[in-house]
Each structure stands twice: as structure tokens, then as C-alpha cells.
């Protein structure tokens with residue numbers, strides 16, 4: 001075993017195909033329902049929001065879907081991303097485990113999100129879309145789509161959750177630098193936004209509300225504007241598998257194969273992106289890699305939410321999907337600094353967790369930031385608070401391996417860097433962050449407003 005630190009692929013090794021888990025998943029896809037009629041949605045309904053090529057990817061069962069040349073050309077600005085072996089972290093922990101991470105923070109906007117943003121802008125351009133609307137929480141997705149819009153010359157309208165808009169001006173400025181229009185949500189630009197503001201002028205906003213605004217603008221644009229989502233949907237998970245396909249080649253270069261693959265989950269895209277190619281090997285080649293999705297105790301959709309049909313957004317405009325959910329009215333606690341704030345979870349990932357193919361755990365806020373700093377002080381990189389949830393679990397795995405004297409091989413996705421999240425670190429340093437468990441009563445109350453769907457839950 002060499003002590004090589006970074007495993008670097010050539011541009012020519014950039015994958016030519018995304019991997020579609022629906023080709024190999026032993027689970028039948030669950031229906032996607034219209035938010036008013038609760039009947040299965042038709043491509044017609046979806047085509048108000050998305051270009052047809054993305055709708056076809058959403059329902060495709062083809063195993064490999066070709067990455068268009070134009071998309072690969074743009075990927076080459078930062079892909080293939082490096083795989084690092086965290087030798088210094090291993091030493092700091094005194095663990096016999098080998099820890100590897102895929103560094104998606106090297107993308108121009110600092111996270112994995114451009115992997116799908118570039119693809120979505122490409123298919124929208126090809127379909128003649130004149131503008132794309134979207135929402136953003138902390139700003140990672142908004143900046144990725146703004147970047148993609150600038151490459152394909154498509155105007156981007158971003159509805160940014162108001163607390164983040166006010167607290168994170170640098171992400172907003174980054175979006176504006178790429179040429180996007182950014183609005184604080186709830187805004188007075190939509191009927192839904194105005195209705196929220198009429199009741200609560202100080203409303204801090206939520207992802208669910210911002211999605212409703214972005215969807216409303218696209219849905220009422222007579223087909224001129226489309227809507228784009230940065231996580232949750234099948235086509236988003238599909239585009240992110242470029243991460244895992246590269247990682248497979250790089251683990252091969254390292255001469256090892258992971259016993260455990262770990263990623264944080266908000267809507268589930270970066271975790272699925274790294275994990276699904278390894279799940280393929282579990283399903284088809286008899287490998288036994290454990291796949292662990294990590295979420296915050298403040299937004300524990302998989303570990304404590306219900307696996308059931310729920311609305312994708314607050315205003316019941318987006319489709320109803322079967323997923324792990326905390327309820328579509330969920331507004332994350334303001335004290336939670338760690339990102340990963342969506343109420344639901346990708347349906348494909350939810351189903352695989354529910355059937356036991358993928359494990360999920362939740363970690364608390366203080367332990368997460370503690371792990372982030374252990375990582376920073378050995379590997380030098382400031383992780384995004386989201387990614388730090390994965391790091392907490394990686395460190396726990398490595399310490400468990402130490403206790404058991406096992407040479408475990410751990411791979412995780414470093415989904416992004418934290419350079420725009422230093423205010424969260426400041427809150428941690430100053431001691432104002434606290435642990436927060438989402439209260440059981442809040443989950444119970446939210447379940448009362450689930451759609452009454454006439455299908456087996």
C-alpha cells in the first residue's frame with residue numbers, strides 16, 4: 001500500500017454516461033401525483049415545469065444515459081474531481097481505517113451542484129426555454145444554476161429564502177456576478193408570496209415556500225419560463241452519479257474498495273451521486289459495501305419522518321411524491337446552522353432506505369462542527385456545514401474501526417467547501433450554536449396535513 005495522497009484522473013477519464021439506479025433497483029418506482037387531482041401526473045403536467053428530455057430521464061429505466069458533449073466540455077473546467085486519501089486525518093485519529101474523500105468542493109461554485117445545473121441548463125436551452133426559475137436556501141443551488149445560465153445564455157430567476165438572503169449576501173452577490181436575478185422569498189412577485197406576507201410580513205421564509213414561488217412563476221409564464229430543482233428528483237440524482245463513477249475508477253487506482261460509503265443528505269443528490277454506482281456493484285456483483293446517508297437531528301426526514309405521500313412544496317403546486325417527510329409545512333429551526341433543510345427526501349433514495357439497501361443516521365449540530373474542525377486541522381479544507389455531517393459519521397466509523405482493530409476502508413463525499421459559511425463557524429466558535437432535536441409533537445402535527453391519497457401508504 002502506497003502513501004499516495006491524491007488520485008487524479010485525466011480529462012479523458014471523465015465519464016461518458018450517467019448511471020440510472022432505476023435500471024437495477026429491485027423496487028418499483030412509486031407514482032408521482034398531481035397536487036390537486038391526486039391522480040398520477042401526465043407528462044403534460046410536468047412539461048409546464050420541465051423540458052421533455054428531463055421528464056424522460058425522470059421516468060427512464062435505461063441503465064446508462066449519455067452525457068452530452070457540451071456538458072462534458074463544461075464539466076472539464078473542474079472535473080474529474082480529485083479523490084484524496086485523508087492520511088493526516090487517519091493519523092490524527094490513530095485509526096487503522098483508510099479514509100478517502102471525493103472533493104466536490106473544487107467546482108467553481110464550491111459544491112457538487114453544478115453537475116446537475118449544467119445538465120439542466122443544457123436540456124432547457126435545447127428545448128428553447130427563455131428563462132429558468134428556481135429557489136435556493138443557503139445559495140449553493142442558486143449559484144450553481146446561475147453559473148449554468150451564464151454558460152447557456154439563459155436568464156435565471158432565483159427565489160432565495162429570506163433569512164439566507166439577509167444573512168448570506170456573498171452567495172447572493174455570486175449569483176448576481178453570474179448574471180442572475182435574486183429575490184428574497186417570500187416576495188411580493190407571486191400570489192403565494194403576497195398571501196404569506198399578508199399574514200406575516202416578517203416571515204423568514206423556507207425552502208418549501210421558495211419552491212412554491214419559483215413554481216408559480218414558471219407555471220403562469222405560458223411556457224416561456226421553466227422551473228429547475230437542485231435535488232430530490234430522479235434526473236438530479238442521475239446527473240450526480242458522475243461523482244460515483246469517477247470515484248470507482250479512483251478507488252481502483254488506489255488499489256482498494258470501500259467497505260463503507262458515506263454522504264450527507266438534504267434532498268439526497270450528492271449522497272446518491274456517490275453511492276448509487278457502488279449500490280450497483282452491491283446489487284449486481286455481490287459486493288457488500290455499507291451505504292450511509294447522514295442527516296441533522298434538526299431535520300431528520302429519513303430517521304424520524306414518515307415514508308409516505310406528501311407535497312413537494314408548501315403551497316401544493318409541485319407534485320405529490322412518496323418520500324420520507326417531516327411534513328411540507330416544515331420550517332427548520334432558526335438555530336440550525338447546518339444546511340440540509342428540505343422537509344422531504346428523494347423518492348428513489350427514500351425507497352431504498354425503507355427497503356434496507358441504504359442506512360440512515362442523524363447527527364447533532366455541535367458534534368458536526370467539532371468533526372469539521374478535526375478535519376480542517378488535519379486535511380486543511382474548511383468543509384461546508386452540510387458535508388461536515390458526513391465527516392462526523394466518517395470519524396465515528398474510523399474510531400469504531402480503531403476500537404475493533406479493523407482495517408476498514410471508508411469513502412465519503414466532501415460535497416462542498418465552507419468558504420461562504422463562515423458565519424456558521426462563527427456561531428460555533430462563539431458558543432451560540434446549540435444541539436436541537438426536531439420535537440416529536442411537531443412531526444405528529446405536520447402529519448395531519450399530509451395529502452389524503454387513496455393509495456397504499
Ligand SMILES: *Cc1c(COP(=O)(O)O)cnc(C)c1O
Nearest residue numbers: 140231266267268269270386416
Ligand atoms: C445542497 C448541498 C447539500 C445537500 O443537498 P443534497 O441534494 O442532499 O446533496 C449538501 N452539501 C452541499 C455542499 C450542498 O450545497
